[in-house]
Amino acid sequence: MKYALEERIGNPQLFCGRKQQMELLLNWVNMIPRKTAKSRALLGRRKCGKSAIMQRLFNILWVQNGAVIPFYFEVQDYRQWLLEFSDIYYRTFMSQFLSFKTRTVLDNENSPWDFSELRKMATAINNSYALNNMDGFQDCLDKERVDQTMKWAFSAPGVFAGKENVFFLVMIDEIQYMTEYLFRDKDYKVLAYHLPGAYHGLVESKVAPMLVSGSYVGWMVKMMREMFVGGRLKRTKISAKLTAAEGMEAVYQYAESYQIEITEESAFMINQLTKSDPFYIASLLRSDWEERDFSTIDGVIKTLDYEIKNRDGELFGTWSEYIYSTIKAVNDRYAKQILLFLSREREKECTRTEISHVGWANITTGFINTYNRLPTCGLSNECRCTRFEV
Missing domain, CATH: 3.40.50.300 (P-loop containing nucleotide triphosphate hydrolases)
Structure with a gap:
């Protein structure tokens, strides 16, 4: 074409x-x-x-x-x-x-x-x-x-x-x-x-x-x-996610374009962890981390962990833009409280009333529990990254 x-x-x-x-x-x-x-x-x-x-x-x-x-x-x-x-x-x-x-x-x-x-x-x-x-x-x-x-x-x-x-x-x-x-x-x-x-x-x-x-x-x-x-x-x-099959196609296409060698197992893990999101796939494969490794499942997980947790990581930077713009648009104190509360209740759709009646102590306690048991990167339950900075 x-x-x-x-x-x-x-x-x-x-x-x-x-x-x-x-x-x-x-x-x-x-x-x-x-x-x-x-x-x-x-x-x-x-x-x-x-x-x-x-x-x-x-x-x-x-x-x-x-x-x-x-x-x-x-x-x-x-x-x-x-x-x-x-x-x-x-x-x-x-x-x-x-x-x-x-x-x-x-x-x-x-x-x-x-x-x-x-x-x-x-x-x-x-x-x-x-x-x-x-x-x-x-x-x-x-x-x-x-x-x-x-x-x-x-x-x-x-x-x-x-x-x-x-x-x-x-x-x-x-x-x-x-x-x-x-x-x-x-x-x-x-x-x-x-x-x-x-x-x-x-x-x-x-x-x-x-x-x-x-x-x-x-x-x-x-x-x-x-x-x-x-x-x-x-x-x-427009959903950020492709179908699982389309996601696998994206993993192989991006890997070929970036001249990165991957295995069937690591390709499957990349697609799983990124939930078939082409931007996440591209960001992961573009990682500048000096220890990045896409030849093993463990290497994929560690590379993704770096991209999410490190301030120089592309995924960290992208989501930080959203968080900072949200806090700026609302206000510093209450926007942070809402973000922390929603992190705890990530699998639940909360009403305005539920959010507005949650005390600061409950928010903090709930977030600490969440910090210890759930991923907060928003990518996949297989990923154990739990650092979330506001």
């Missing part, structure tokens, strides 16, 4: 499994030309495969060269002026639209082409509408009409769908970042918090439906509740 968009996963063969999710999405995409597809939101923790799924879906549709044109855009988590963001967004859309029309592979890192290059491409296929649309957008951009420029950019897929008699799939990765990192002014003082609300009507488009994603589920759900009211986005959960 030709990969017009360079996938962040790296070697395309490292995209393992996901058969059920990809079938669901491809069947959904097939509904777009019939104008019956409802916009969706992919929900799942960071590094569970959402971006990989969206980028692979882009490449599949690009290769099919059918009625649905894919548009993929990732919102970055750094401060941006809305006018500059709108420029990048629009040029990314035009780059991917003209890439599809001219069968031209995109630049690395999905970098959008500048307007001079885009005009050359539009001229080569005699697309006068694209040329006129770019002229209008640049006029708004040059005059720094922030709202008009943003609306022009966001509405482009739906407008082009009508003018070109085609359909688009609009994929916005990490859309929740729009509520925190985009500003209406150059000095980054006026936050455009409700910016995703600009999609309020566009999300109901039948010619350019949306597929959005978010890695912080609570944040994402709150945004959907406030800015996409009325169930405008159908929730689609």
